[in-house]
Amino acid sequence: MAKFIGSDLQSDNWGEDYLIKKLKEYFDDSYVIYRNRPIFGAQFDVCLLAPKIGIIIFEVKSWRLDTIKEVKNGDSILIKTKDAETGEEGESIENPTSQARDYVYKMRSKIRQKTGKIPLIYDMVAFPNLSKDNYDNKGIETVCEFESTILREDLDSKKAFYEKMNLGIKNHRGALSHCADFTPELMYRVRKIFETDLNIEDITIENMDLIKDAESPIKSAYSLFAYIPHSDMNDDIKKRLTKAYSVGTKLYIITEEPGDLAIIAEAIKGVIIEKGLVAEGLNLKINFEGQSKEKKISGITTFQVFNCVVYSVSPLDMGESLFVIEDGKNITEKKFVVMKQIDKMCNFNLEQYRIEHTDSTKNIVVKAGAGTGKTFTMISRIAYICHIQNCSMKEMAKRIVMITFTDDAANQMEDKIRQHFNNYYLLTGDSDCLAFINQIEGMQISTIHSYAKKIISVLGIELGYGTDISVTSGDYKIKQIIADLVDQYISQKQREYGDSYVKKLGMPIYLINKDILNILTRLHNQSIDVRQLKAENFGEMVSGGIDGEFHKLIQDIIPKVERELDIYLKKQNKIHLNNMMSTLQLCIERKENVERLIKMQTGRPQYMFVDEFQDTDDVQIDAILQIAKLLQYKLFVVGDVKQCIYRFRGAKENAFKRLGVDNSPEWQIYSLYKNYRTDAQLLDVFHSTFSDLGNRTEGGEPLLIYKENATGFNTDRLIGTRDYNRSTNPSEFYKKISIAAEEDRISAVFEEVNRIKERIKSLEGQGIALSDKDKEIAILVRENWQAEFIKQGGKEKGYEVLTNTGGDLYMSAPALDMLTLANALLHYDESDYLFAFVSSNFIGGGMSKSRMYQIRENDKKSGWKKSKIQDTSQARKLQKMIDMKLSVAEGDQWKNWNNIIRALRVMPVLQVMRKIYSILKPWVHYGQDSKWKRDNYRLNVDMLLEELIKAANMDSLSINSLVDRLTANIVGVKNVDSRLPDAKGQECVIKCVTVHKSKGLEYGSVILPYCSDAINIMKQSTINVSVVNESGIKVGYQIKTKTDDDRYQDIYQNDYFDESMEKSERMREETRILYVAMTRAIRTFSWIALNGKNGKCWQNLIWEDKNNGL
Incomplete structure (x- = not known):
């Protein structure tokens, strides 16, 4: 029996009483009935909440046949009235359908306001006193449609009532694709609007007695993968696909004939034009210029617009007929074999497809090689989980956290997410997307430090922080504290040992202060909580100073500096940027905060995306894992250990191993290897270098973690999807430039620049369209001084070189x-x-x-x-x-x-x-x-x-x-980076940037001018610091002092510093930096090699085809 919620089951309105009686009788207790509830100043008669279907609002009229005088003008009914108090008779014009629809509109507004979702809500009119003959004789159908009108016979039996209710549902099928599924969760949230004492148990629905023969509400699928052999291609398939596309379904279509591709592509273009839009690359925009015709599609094997890609492949000859996969589900082994074969034959990316449609209850690791579309994959995954969750898009914006490596990356991610959902809104008109777009700026898309600040502001009370905590990054106060503490320390020691104590330190006090600041900076880069360090964390002195006094000073002063700074900043409710991660770790380790985080769990699916995961340090990884566990986030981490080039910030090659994902049923591991940036022929040449580096070892570890899997999955080899250099001599796009002496370097660089510029002119002269990116020439260097030197050299030779060396x-x-x-x-x-x-x-x-x-x-x-x-x-x-x-x-x-x-x-x-x-x-x-x-x-x-x-x-x-x-x-030359505009419309742009600044970017041509510097020796630095954080923190340091003629005089070193290990680590990192530099190239790659350099340097790591004279 259906549940009636309210205190007025019986009233003086016989019609409403009778309808409610029948609803209770005909439906089970999963259905809910309301009566006379207020919505925005009005009261509906009767409302039925039907699980998995929607909400029906009934306008009930107890009119007898003699009450109805006539139907006027086909849109209203003239009825007799009688005043209940005076008995005075009169007339009234009414339209029950209009009344009911007014309640429907108000109910939609109410539910959307409260939940952000709109389920199917429609109206029906009930005449319990009127028969079908009465209805026909009075001509009521012009006012109240038969399919939406309940008459006396419809209430006589359950079967008749179900038949009429089915007609009502079918009458509103057109609205279903734009409505949210009326799931148990959404039904519960709707009930909370009208019921104050509702228990969570009430959302459980068992033994559901759905209306027989009723078609369940059909929401458009998120995606369709369709394999269409030529023999199965017909107009019906084309219509079904275009209809699905028009309501927002993402299409992956495989055909066996270019002609079939053209048919589908023209149909998709027709949908876009019909909606008043025009495709611009993979985006949509409003067709203000009124374009109605585009060039007919013919002779192509790939067609791609927003939310749709069509490929034409050779017949598979695998005995497979047409099949369609909805939302990536129910893929049989046979279909998966077909999809793998398609993946090899065209640019369809099976791994991207699998990542996008993975079970939303799983954590995901994506090992994404350079240029493999990781950002596109992340946004596709976000779109998928937004679609499958039973909540509003506005609500979903609150459930997603994205961690990026830089602020620029966060801003770019926001822009791309906004663009995706804007495209979807233009295509479908789904206003729910607008709510999501409006929430993007408020989404938690930020660097790990910004996210840490948010958590600390909530949990940092026990540590002495307020909720409006601010961040500082200057080092003036740190220098001041160091100077004070060192003075106090030395003064104390002088009182103990006399004035000669200072000589035991072995270096001037100003250098000691400087070295302490440098050690602190390097410890902060690795998120070490310096406040907790003890003497044993610094090991024993090996060399430098007398009686180890310098080492004792280091052991004593460094933790004290941090504690003093902490006290000073807390008084101002500030936290230093350097201490953000260690403070976050302290917060989430406290028992009371663990309990608070557990109480903050929503019980709803939440997702955390982490970009550039290879650049996170151990402390950051542990914090992410702990927060995700406590707040029940499903993790999506993406990165590439081959691009781990921030070791000085604590990043390590073993970042993914620290997740503990191997053989874990909670994690799905994928690899992206199809490259959408670099020419396929150039990638094949690169593979020779990368494969060789993967086979070389240094310190017992491979120079580059690079493995090739014959199956194509979980491989590090990049497979090209771009074909720019077909039938071109390799020396045109992969070129070694040898020089006899150092003074020839700049001339060689700009001779190569000129050669590339001439090649660009030649290609354009052949009618080949080149993008602005294709015409960019990037000279990539390791150090800022090299960039400035190249810029000056270019100026002397008449070339304008754009640089962004940072802090300028x-x-x-x-x-x-x-x-x-x-x-x-x-x-x-x-x-x-x-x-x-x-x-x-x-x-x-x-x-x-x-x-x-x-x-x-x-x-x-x-x-x-x-x-x-x-x-x-x-x-x-x-x-x-x-x-x-x-x-x-x-x-x-x-x-x-x-x-x-x-x-x-x-x-x-x-x-x-x-x-x-x-x-x-x-x-x-x-x-x-x-x-x-x-x-x-x-x-x-x-x-x-x-x-x-x-x-x-x-x-x-x-x-x-x-x-x-x-x-x-x-x-003071404040260190703030300037901005560089896009080089749109420029004939040819020459840029010189460091490899680190080029990460994530791409250039038509890449030149490496400095490849002869040794990579297996320590950098020329007066201080080196190492940190091992495995079984306890071990801080190693090596400090070198120089004489006036710039020679090293003394070395101060403890036993935790392993120079040979540091050299090996540096060589492996330099190899990864080379990998990043090479994979920035779109069309050509060249490098300068200094003759006679036979040691370990870049020029001797890059593969050279001596047979081709490269």
């Missing part, structure tokens, strides 16, 4: 110009500052120093002797020049320098400065004919303004404080 924002022309403007605004009537402003890119010159001198000399002749600051003649001349440039401004307020100075008194200083930028456009003078330089200038002006806004409250920032801040940042 406050050394750039936009920063210097901004300070010039700020000084001119502050010293608005002083000639020196105005002259600097006129000479800058804002005005572009026009006043020479000789002219300035002449003006001053003329004033002297007048007999009036003035000081330089009192000299207003020069200032007036300069102001006139400035006014001439300002004359183009709109509005008199901005046409005059003095008016601008007045504006500073009533307007925020940054607003005034922005206005000056918009009028004078300094980027035009700076860039002249180079659009890239103009864009670069504007981009970094915006970045400088963002920096200033972040650093100070915009309203309280005065012109004085702005000048002070800019001056301090420029003089």
Whole structure:
């Protein structure tokens, strides 16, 4: 018997009473009935919650036949009325269908507001007193459709009632694809809207008595994989596929004939055009230009647009007929064999498909080689889990956490997720996607440190932190604490051992302070909790100093520095960026916080995605695992140990092993090996290098973890999907350039640049379309000084080389110009500052120093002797020049320098400065004919303004404080990276960046200019620190002091530092850096080799085909 929820089972409304009686009789207790509940100021008559179907709202009319006078105008019913109190008779015009639909709209709004989802909600009208003949004779069907109208005969039996209810459901099938499944969870959440004392047990549904013959609500599938042999291709299949695509189903289609591909592709394009859209690459946009026709598709073997890819392959001859796989489920062994064969024959990526559709209850590890589409795979996985979860997209945005390695990566991920769901919204019109898009900025997509800050703000109370914790990253206070503690330590020792104690340390105090800071920095890079270190963590002294006094100082001071800093920062409710991960680990290890995290469990599926997993350190991995366990996140980790190039930050090759995923039933392991970046022929040549490196060993370990699996799965070999160099001599795209001497290096680099530029011109001359990326030439180096050296060498040879060596924002022309403007605004009537402003890119010159001198000399002749600051003649001349440039401004307020100075008194200083930028456009003078330089200038002006806004409250920032801040940042060379604009539309762009900065990027051509440096020796550094964190933390260090002639004099080293192991580790890391550098290339790769270098260096690791003369 259905559940009636409410206190008014019986009322004075016979019709409602009778309908409720029948509903209770005909349905089991999994169905729920409500009566006269308020929704936005109205009350429905009767409402039925039908599990797995939806919500039906009944408008009940107890009218007898003689109550109905007539149907008017086909859209309303005129009825007799009688006042219950006075007995006065009258008439009333009603439309039961309109009344019911009004309740439906209100119910949809109510449920969406509360749950973010909209299940199927529809209306029916009930006339318990009217027969079918009465209904027909009165012509009521024009007002109330027969399929949605319950009459007296429909209530006479369960069978008749089910038949009418089935008609009602079928009448609303069209809405099902846009509605959420009415799952037990969603039904529970809807019931919570109307019931205050509902128990969680009520969501359990057993012995469900679904309406017989009723078709269950059909939500569109997430994806369809369709294998269509030529003999099975027909119009019906085409229509079914295009219909599925139009409602948002992702299509993977395999045909056996290019003609069949063309038929499907044209049909898909037709859907897109019909929806007023146009495909732009893999994105969709609104067709504002009214494009209705595109070039007919013919002779291609791959067609791809958003959410659809069609391949044409040769007939498989495997005896397999047409089959369709929905949502990656129920794949038989035979079908899987077919899919594996298809994977080998075309660019269909079976591993990506499997990752996307993996059981949502599993943790996933993806070992993704360079250029294998890991970001695309992650977004596809997010789309899949959003589809299968029974909650709103808005709710799903709260259930997903994404950890990236850098802020830029987080921003790019946000943009790509937004683009995907925007495409889906344009295609389907599903407004639920808009709710998700609006939530993206609030999603937890961030670096591990930003995520740690969020957790610490919740759990850090016991450690002494408040909820509004802030982060600091400067080292001024650290240096101060080090100096104080070292002074105190030495003073104490001098009292014990006399003034000669300092000599036992073996080095000046300022160097000791510097070395302590360096050791601390390296420990922080590996997320070590320095506060907890003890003397035994530093081992024993091996060399340096007298009686091991230097080592004792290190053991004593380093943990104290950290503890002092911790106390100081906690008083200000701050945490140092360096201590973020160790503090997070402390938080989640505390018993009370473990209990708090367990209480924070939602009981709902939640997902954590971790990008660039190979770059995480041991502490970060342990923290991620513990948080995921306590908050019940399902993990999706993706990375590539061959690209682990941040060892100085604690990253290790064994990152995936630390997860403990091998042979675990909770984890699924996949490999992505199909490369979507690099030419297939070039990848085949690369394989010779990588395979050789995988077979070489150093310190008992392979130089590069690189294995080739004959089955194609779990392989490190990259399989190319791009074909740029077919029928091209390998020496055109894989080239060794030998030089006899070091002084030949720069010339060789730019001769190769010129060769590549000529090749680009030749390809374009043959009608080959090249993208902006294809025309980028990247010169990749290891050190920033090398990039600057290459840039200077290029300048001397007439080449503009773009660099981004890091920390250069406050050394750039936009920063210097901004300070010039700020000084001119502050010293608005002083000639020196105005002259600097006129000479800058804002005005572009026009006043020479000789002219300035002449003006001053003329004033002297007048007999009036003035000081330089009192000299207003020069200032007036300069102001006139400035006014001439300002004359183009709109509005008199901005046409005059003095008016601008007045504006500073009533307007925020940054607003005034922005206005000056918009009028004078300094980027035009700076860039002249180079659009890239103009864009670069504007981009970094915006970045400088963002920096200033972040650093100070915009309203309280005065012109004085702005000048002070800019001056301090420029003089102090504050370390902030400038921005580089995209090189769109450029004929050919030459960039020189470090390999580390190139990671994640791609370039048409890659040149390695420095391949002869030894990689098996320690870097030229005065300090090296190693950390082993296995059975207890072991901190090793080696400190070298130099003489005046730059030779090493003394070495201070403890027994935990193993130089041979460090050399082996460095060589393996340099090999991985080489792998990253090579795999940035799209079309060509070349390297400079110095003759006579036979040691261990890059040029001797890169495979060389001597038969081809490479």
